[in-house]
Amino acid sequence: MKYKDYYALMGVPRNATEAEIKTAYRKLARKFHPDLNKEADAETRFKEIGEAYQVLKDPEQRAAFDALGTGFKDGEEIRPRPEASGAYGSDGDAQAAEDFFSDLFGRHARQSARSYTPEWPGEDLHAKVTVSLEDIYNGAQRTLSLQTPVIDDQGRVTYQTRTLDVAIPKGILDGQRLRLASQGGLGMGNAPRGDLYLEISVETPRRYLIDGRDVTSDLPLAPWEAALGAEVVVPTPSGDVTVTVPAGSSAGRRLRLKGRGIPGNPPGDFYVMLGIVLPPADTDARKAAYAEMRKALDFDPRAHFYR
Structure with missing residues (x-):
């Protein structure tokens, strides 16, 4: 032997x-x-x-x-x-x-x-899917095209395109993964397919800042709106909301809209960051208006700056 x-x-x-x-x-x-x-x-x-x-x-x-x-x-x-x-x-x-x-x-x-026929589960596949902030607020449907290796009649490895309809659940966060059972690579023998893991990437508009489930957006105000108070319509991913700006508000103040953040258990909050935008003094009339304001208000913004 x-x-x-x-x-x-x-x-x-x-x-x-x-x-x-x-x-x-x-x-x-x-x-x-x-x-x-x-x-x-x-x-x-x-x-x-x-x-x-x-x-x-x-x-x-x-x-x-x-x-x-x-x-x-x-x-x-x-x-x-x-x-x-x-x-x-x-x-x-x-x-x-x-x-x-x-x-x-x-x-x-x-x-x-x-x-002996070797059997082992198919390989797990990984892909990334990009969704909007509105999608994770409301949920969405996506149709994905995937290429997976298969063996043809001649024993050659080729790639087959598959389409999948995927439900994006409401409240999923950036970086989280969806597991689609038995949607991965083919198994050998009688072993089952692997799983497909989808990593969620949230495309966030520049006007929004996300922190966990909390969302913050800047809200520009005219000086008189901040000083006198105002009712301002604020766009949010779940729709427009009317916000009451208290009189005497200063730049940097945050207004909280409870439960208006990303859905979850519990949901996050939506914050409005106030900012004050000055009208340009680009005409004689506007310059005169600023001069009148200076006389009428007698205001020193640095009164406590050096104390």
């Missing part, structure tokens, strides 16, 4: 755990699967890996293989050591043990490798 170093074939040490052997097999079987790898020796390597895995995954077969010992080279003709034959031969003789190992590591393992 010719020796094969199954540990070397699998790329694992002789003291590898069952989990390490399984992980190595999955990786190598995917790499050398004839449907995915068109190199000349891919099928041979795939069968050898399957043969090695059939032996090393079974505790009794692995123990029998380990009893052969080390120091052999691949392809070298071997006979079991007497102690190995005594352990596994029916009457303790070397020939019985050799017949056992020949069956165990030759015909049996190769037949198992040929009949």
Whole structure:
């Protein structure tokens, strides 16, 4: 019988755990699967890996293989050591043990490798979808086109386009992920598909600032609106809202609209940041109006600045 170093074939040490052997097999079987790898020796390597895995995954077969010992080279003709034959031969003789190992590591393992259909779930796929701030306020529907690898009738890897209708839930935040079960890559054998994970990217208009579920927007006011108070219509992602600006408001003051932020449990708040915009003094009439204001108000904005 010719020796094969199954540990070397699998790329694992002789003291590898069952989990390490399984992980190595999955990786190598995917790499050398004839449907995915068109190199000349891919099928041979795939069968050898399957043969090695059939032996090393079974505790009794692995123990029998380990009893052969080390120091052999691949392809070298071997006979079991007497102690190995005594352990596994029916009457303790070397020939019985050799017949056992020949069956165990030759015909049996190769037949198992040929009949064994590797199964593992399909790969999880990841994609990014961009939505508007209005979408996360109200929820939305998106139709996505995805390209996933498939194997055609000639065994070649091609890409198939799939379309999915995806519901964007109300209140989802930037950076969160949606999991679409069984919408990922195809599984091998009878294993299920992987999952599809969609990362949400929120496209935010410049006038809004998002902090968690709270949203802030600047509200420019004329000087008299800030001084005398006013009713101002403020656009928000959920629609226009009329805001009461208290008399005597100064720039930088924040007005809170409770529960008007991004929906959730609880929802966020919407904040209006007040700013004062001065009319330009670009005509003689406007300059005169500013001069009259200076006389009438007798106001020193730096009265407490140096104290």
